[in-house]
Amino acid sequence: xxxxxxxxxTSCDETAASVVVDGKEVLSNIISSQVDIHRKFGGVVPEVAxxxxxxxxxxxxxxxxxxxxxxxxxxxxxxxxxxxxxxxALLVGxxxxxxxxxxxxxxxxxxxxxxxxxxxxxxxxxxxxxPLICLVVSGGHTDLVFMPGHGRYEHLxxxxxxxxxxxFDKVARFLKLGYPGGPAIExxxxxxxxDAVNLPRAYxxxxxxxxxxxxxxxxxxxxxxxxxxxxxxSLNDLAASFQQAVVDVLVDKTVDAAEEHRVETVLxxxxxxxxxxxxxxxxxxxxxxxxxxxxxPLALCTDxxxxxxxxxxxxxxxGDFAPLTLNAYPRLNLGEDRY
Ligand code: KG4
Ligand code: ZN
Numbered sequence: 001x002x003x004x005x006x007x008x009x010t011s012c013d014e015t016a017a018s019v020v021v022d023g024k025e026v027l028s029n030i031i032s033s034q035v036d037i038h039r040k041f042g043g044v045v046p047e048v049a050x051x052x053x054x055x056x057x058x059x060x061x062x063x064x065x066x067x068x069x070x071x072x073x074x075x076x077x078x079x080x081x082x083x084x085x086x087x088x089a090l091l092v093g094x095x096x097x098x099x100x101x102x103x104x105x106x107x108x109x110x111x112x113x114x115x116x117x118x119x120x121x122x123x124x125x126x127x128x129x130x131p132l133i134c135l136v137v138s139g140g141h142t143d144l145v146f147m148p149g150h151g152r153y154e155h156l157x158x159x160x161x162x163x164x165x166x167x168f169d170k171v172a173r174f175l176k177l178g179y180p181g182g183p184a185i186e187x188x189x190x191x192x193x194x195d196a197v198n199l200p201r202a203y204x205x206x207x208x209x210x211x212x213x214x215x216x217x218x219x220x221x222x223x224x225x226x227x228x229x230x231x232x233x234s235l236n237d238l239a240a241s242f243q244q245a246v247v248d249v250l251v252d253k254t255v256d257a258a259e260e261h262r263v264e265t266v267l268x269x270x271x272x273x274x275x276x277x278x279x280x281x282x283x284x285x286x287x288x289x290x291x292x293x294x295x296x297p298l299a300l301c302t303d304x305x306x307x308x309x310x311x312x313x314x315x316x317x318x319g320d321f322a323p324l325t326l327n328a329y330p331r332l333n334l335g336e337d338r339y
Contacts, residue, residue: 001022001023001313001314001316001317002022003021003022003023003076003077003313003316003317004019004020004021004070004074004075004076005019005020005021005023005075005076005077005078005079005109005309005310005312005313005316006018006019006061006064006065006072006075006077006078006079006100006309007019007020007079007080007111007305007306007307007308007309007310007312008057008061008078008079008080008081008093008096008097008305008308009080009081009093009113009116009303009304009305009307009308010053010057010081010085010089010090010092010093010094011081011083011084011085011086011089011090011093011113011303012044012049012085012086012089012139012140012303013033013034013035013038013044013049013052013089013303014031014032014033014034014302014303014304015031015032015034015052015053015056015057015060015092015093016029016030016031016032016060016303016304016305016308017030017057017060017061017063017064017305018030018064018304018305018306018308018309019064019065019067019068019070019075019309020123020306020309020310020312020313021313022126022313023119023122023123023126023309023310023311023313023314023317024122024123024126024310024313026123026306026309027067027068027069027070028063028064028065028066028067028068029064029299029300029304029305029306030060030063030064030067030305031060031303031304031305032056032059032060034048034049034052035179035180037052038179039178039179042173042178042179043169043173043179044086046086046088046089047088049086049088049089050086050088050089050091050092053089053092053093054092057092057093057096058096061096061100064305072100072104073104075104075106076106076107076316077101077106077107077108077109077312077316077321078097078100078101078104078106078107078108078109078312079097079109079110079111079308079309079311079312079313079315079316080093080094080096080097080098080108080109080110080111080308080312081093081094081111081112081113081116081308082094082110082111082112082322082326082327082328082329082332082338083112083113083328083329083330083331083332083338084112084113084114084140084141084329084330084331084332084333085113085140085328085330086330087328087330090328090329090330091328094326094327094328098324098326101324102324107316107321107322108321108322108323108324108326109312109315109316109320109321109322110315110322110326110337110338110339111308111311111312111315112311112332112333112334112335112336113308113332114136114138114141114143114270114334115153115311115334116307116308116310116311117136117138117269117270117273117301117307118134118136118145118147118267118269118311119307119310119311119314120269120296120300120301120304120306120307120310121134121267121268121269121294121295121296122310122314123296123300123306123307123310124294124296124297124300125294128265128267128292128294129264129265129292130147130148130149130150130264130265131146131147131148131149131261131262131263131264131265132146132147132263132264132265132266132267133145133146133147133156133254133257133258133261133263133265133266133267134147134266134267134268134269135250135254135266135267135268135269135273135282136269136270137163137164137165137250137268137269137270137271137272137273137278138163138164138165138270138271138272139163139165139166139169139180139271140163140165140166141158141159141163141270142158142159142163142164142165142211142213142250143155143157143158143159143334144156144157144158144209144253144254144257145334146257146261146263150314150318151314151315151318151320152335153334153335154335155333155334155335156209156257156261157208157209157210157211157253157257158210158211159210159211159212159213160204160210160211160212161212161213161214162212162213162214162217163213164211164213164246164250164272165180165182165270165271165272166213167213167214167216167217167246168180168181168182168185168243168246168272169181169182170217171185171217171220171221171242172184172185174220174221174224175224175235175238175239180271182271182272182274182275183274185239185242185243186239186243186275186276186277188235188236188239188240189236189239189240189243189277190236190240191236192235192236192237192238192239192240192241193236193237193240193241194240194241194243194244194277195241195244196234196237196238196240196241197223197237197238197241197242198241199216199219199220199223199241199242199245200215200216200219200245201216201245201248201249202215202216202249203249203252203253209253209256209257211249211250211253213246216242216245216246220238220242223238224238243275243277244277246278247275247277247278247281247282248281250278250282251278251281251282251285254266254282254286255282255285255286255289258286258289258291259289263291264291264292265291265292265293265294266282266286266291266292266293266294267293267294267295268282268283268293268294268295269295269296269301270301271301271302271303272301273295273296273301274298274301274302279295282295283295320337322339323339325339326339327339
């Protein structure tokens, strides 16, 4: 492809910048997480997130360039997340990217955050075979996507209520495990029995690729409130059983989608893809069917800018540039280019 892209990501609570060559060679990947600040509030506070992004963004970009050993003039294009996400947070990265693109007279590249999560897989292996199915599981999304080729997305299904990561976060908050909830529940689950508590799995109508986690969430809360004493052991079992219920539905629906669409490859992406049980269960089932399976290393599953620079590199190669009038869209859909 022959491009050097600076990627910028500020859609939620990580201020991130990265330099990636040809969508695969990560020269730097700098992330400043605000999680310690938001933890005090039990979740992300949008105004605080925007202010912290403003304080950090220039420093993070300098660090990304410095670690890559490149000056701004050596960058071919600036890729930035313009949605979905918190609008005030998105605007910090977007304004910075626009100013840089204008000052350097280099193309501005508009990247969808979910597309970025998917493209983290192409950093690991640029030769993944199409057509493919991708399961995107994050704090805001649970989506099954069919991709016939680069940049082409067919949405097969999504959540009707809570996203998978959101379910982890809400259950964790109720069990007083802190924020973010996914890693906390996973940690407890290592010493728990996934079959200990019988919890519901919502498969919805036959053939549906939609998800629903609110019933499961409620079942966990009810079970927990009814227990007279919650010793440490039962919390481990409850965490493991909850995690298993989420994983079972995600894996079964993804395998069904892969079979129906006769794909070569299945990808897993998004923050919840850091979950070891999910990585292993889906990987085993997919590879057991003779298909290729890909999931990014943990650091590229949760929010980062290397995935944005990677997706940006593919857009750059197609000559897909955005105007400097580009706006931020909190509810941007995958495959929808709003410019
Ligand atoms: O992709 P991401 O970093 O941010 C969004 O775009 O939302 O995903 C964050 C979500 C949070 O809900 C967090 O609890 C969840 O990913 N998460 C996990 C794990 N690590 C992060 N969920 C389950 N197991 C994990 N190990
Ligand atoms: Zn994300």
